[in-house]
Amino acid sequence: MPRQNVTLEHIAAAAGVSQMTVSRALASKPGVSRDKRDEILRIAAELGYVGHRAEQRSSDRRSQIVGLITAELHNPFIGELVAGVGRAARPAGYELLVYSLVEHDQPPLLSVLKLMQQVTAGIIALLPYEYRYLDALVAARVPVITVDQHGQYSRFPSIAADSYAGACMAMRHLIAQGHRRIAFITGNEHMASAQDRHRGYLDMLAQAGLPQDPALVVPGHYAKAEGYAAAQTLLALPERPTALFAANDMSALGALQAIRDAGLRIPDDVSVVGFDDIPAAEQQHPPLTTVRQPMQQMGRSAVNTLLALIAGLEAASPQIVLPTELVVRGSTAPPRRVTA
Structure with a gap:
């Protein structure tokens, strides 16, 4: 069915409700439960409903504002992404409106969504953990363009770095140096990037013929404090690992501190590899070996893809995956003794 021919009647029939209920749900008016509203928005999106507001916008001059919704702003990785978005948007004549989710597992307030709908030409969603609100947009x-989520929410065009290949590079580096007991500090497993890095860790162990010891896999949640606690757990094992691979640099920085606090030396006693290459990685002592993500390039690619959609074009690719690279610094070295 052509999108311009989809009416409230079609949506109501598909949802099993009245046209009045559909109208109230699409207008975010009271009187419709959240679950039913989410269902109606999903059906409207699947049918390609345009609606009065969108038709009115198409005849007016497009807003010169790009909206960005992110889980947090204090994370250096997200900060670099946001910088990349801003540097690409402004030369194209767009300003940036940023909204940070207070609770990662909750959608933005309806008032925020209405504001985004009214004043922005398009939305870039950075690493949100709750996605149902995108149906309303x-x-x-x-x-809408998403960043990092290229699995579960594949119906949205996405930009991501090759986390799996990067994890494989990190593990190959440690294995080539002679490490056989390698621990992994996981990321937030709700996210595709964390899942890909975990899979790379396991696949490289299998490829090298090394056992997969569950005790060597500890959650880090992409956070420094959790990385510190994870490293403490790993260092307390009867046979501690000779190397740690952390799913991101923030958890790696926490691990570095835990190793120092335990009176151990890096990399003499324990080697550490991170993921991201945030500015603080190079400022450590010793500097952190890590997998570099093209963070600002990811932001620029998100803007370029979004501008194509705003112009009524198809995305060049539904999933743009940018390459990662291993940056070897002073936090890794061969183990003093190789454990079986």
Whole structure:
């Protein structure tokens, strides 16, 4: 069915409700439960409903504002992404409106979504953990690009770095140096990047014929404090690992501190590899070996893809995956003794 021919009647029939209920749900008016509203928005998005507001916008001059929704701003990785978005948007004549989610597992307030719908030409969603709100934006015909999520929410065009290949490079580096007991500090397993890095860790162990010891895999949640606690747990094992691979640099920085606090030396006693290459990675003593993500390039690619959608074009690719590279610094070295 052509999108311009989809009416409230079609949505109501598909949802099993009245046209009045559909109208109230699409307008975010009271009187419709959240679950039913989410279902109606999803059906409207799947049918390609345009609606009065979108038709009105198409005849007006497009807003020159790009919206960005992110889980947090204090994370250096996200800060670099946001910088990349801003540097690409402004030369194209767009300003940036940023909203940070207070609770990672909760959607933005309806008032925020309405503001985004009214004043932005499109939305870039950075690493959110709760995605249902995107249906409301799609139903309002607001173009949406996601960053990092290229699995579960593949119906949205996405930008990501090659986390799996990067994890494989990190593990090959440690294995080539002679490490056989390698621990992994996981990321936030709700996210595709964390899942890919975990998979790379396991696959490289299998490829090298090394055992997969569950005791060597500890959650880090992409955070420094959790990385510190994870490293403490690993160092307390009867046979501690000779190397740690952390799913991101922030958890790696926490691990570095835990190793120092335990009176151990880096890399003489324990080697450490991170992931991201945030500015603080090079400022450590010793500097952190890590996998570099093209963070600002990811932001620029997100803007370029979004601008194509705003112009009514198809995305060049539904999933753009940018390459990663291993940056070897002073935090890794061969183990003093190789454990079986």
